[in-house]
Amino acid sequence: MAKPLRFGLAGYGLVGRRHAASISQAAGATLAAVVETDGVSGRKAKAEGFEVFTTIQRALLSGDIDGMILATPNTVHVEQALQCVEMGCPVLIEKPIANSASDAKSLVAQAAARQVPVLVGHHRRHNPIIKRARQIIEDGQIGDVRAVQASCWFYKPDTYFEAAPWRRQAGAGPISVNLVHDVDLLRHLIGEVVSVRAIARPARRGGANEDVASALLDFANGAVGTITVSDSIVAPWSWEMTAGEYPIYPRTSESCYLFGGSLGSLSLPDLRVWRHEGEEPDWWTPISATAQIREGSDPLVNQIAHFRDVIQGNAAPLVPGEEGVRTLEIIEAIQQSVQSGETISIG
Structure with a gap:
């Protein structure tokens, strides 16, 4: 039996602990070291049996790390990822890849020059629901995608902001923190966005x-999209509350994404395809939905297994650094449009 790959994990907060749990469930993977500067989190990791380092460099110099996961604030992602790249260590970076697209591009370029894999933690792409949805669209079951509606509505309690005052600062709103996930999924399922117009x-x-914010997305393939986000709306229509990925969120039976095509429509995450009866679409004929079958597995565990396969040379990255850059460019364009009131072209 092959020796399990040894992962390092920088950041042992809420997200970091989810990664630790996922590593424990992924075959051929083990958590060898935790990098944490916070004393409380560091002691927690140590009490749970992990070797704890205060810097990434010290962890990498221990010689026992095959890949590093960064679950730290995005303000330090580039700095920490570059340390991994310089030492030839593959790295998986939590979203967003960086504070700015320009910084992210520099990181990706240096990683490419050294041929070190850089992956971005848009873990929803590893969800079997999304894999099946992409197959449905690519197989032409709903025809040409003409439009998409995406909702990202939920209510964060006051304690969420009181616990971390930085969450009230500019740039820490739901556009950057939450919408980045949804934008990445729309890119993955439909294609590139060429321009945006947004208000907030x-x-x-x-x-x-x-x-609260809303954006109009213009896709390169001719599709149009609307997407709204709010962390102050009481509603059941968000990925967190519909997909069942994370049990801390109460699950509803609603959908948060609607994809409209020339032959049918697809709702997610319930994976229902709507089509008219007969060979040709006709709004006077009955329309019905067919629930699609998909496998069930944890996307975060799938992401760790994928990272393992990339390190071993058995897979190409599903979300390489370049993908993280493109998604971040759209988020920046949305923020720029909010400030200027203009349509912003991308790329």
Whole structure:
């Protein structure tokens, strides 16, 4: 039996601990070291049996790390990822890949020059629901995708902001923190976005960020999309509350994405394809839905297994650094459009 790959994990907060749990469930993987500067989190990791380092460099110099996962604030992603790249260590970076697309491009270029894999943690692409949805669209079951509607609505309690005051600062609103996931999925399922037009409103609960925003997306293949996000709306229509990925969120039976095609439509995450009876679409004929079958597995565990396969040379990255850059460019364009009131071209 092959020796399990040894992973390092930088950041042992809420997201980091989810990665640790996923590593424990992934075949051929083990968590060898935790990098943590916070004393409380570091002691927690140590109490759970992990070797703890205060810097990534020290962890990598221990010689026992095959790949590093960064679950740290995005302000330090590039700095930490470059340390991994310089030492030839493959790295999986939590979304967003960086604070800015320009910084992300520099990181990706240096990693490419050294031929070190850089992956981005848009873990939803590893969800069997999304894999099946992409297959449905690529197989032409709904024809040409003409439009998409995406909702990312939920209500974060006041304690969420009180626990971390930085969440009220400019750039820490739901456009950057939450919408980046949804935009990445739309890119993955439909294709590249060539321009955006967006509006947002200041947070009613105070702070320098927005609490609701909407964007019109123009896709290169001719499709159009609308996407809205809010962390101050009470609603069941968000990926978190419909997909059942993470049990801390109450699950509903609603859908948050609607894809409209020339032959039918697809709703997600319930994976229902709607079509008219007969050979040709006709709004006077009955329309019905067919539920699609898909496998069931944890996308975060799938992501770790994929990272293992990439390190071993058995797979190409599903979300390489370049994909993280492109998604971040759209988020920046949305923020720029909010400020200027203009349509922003991308790429």
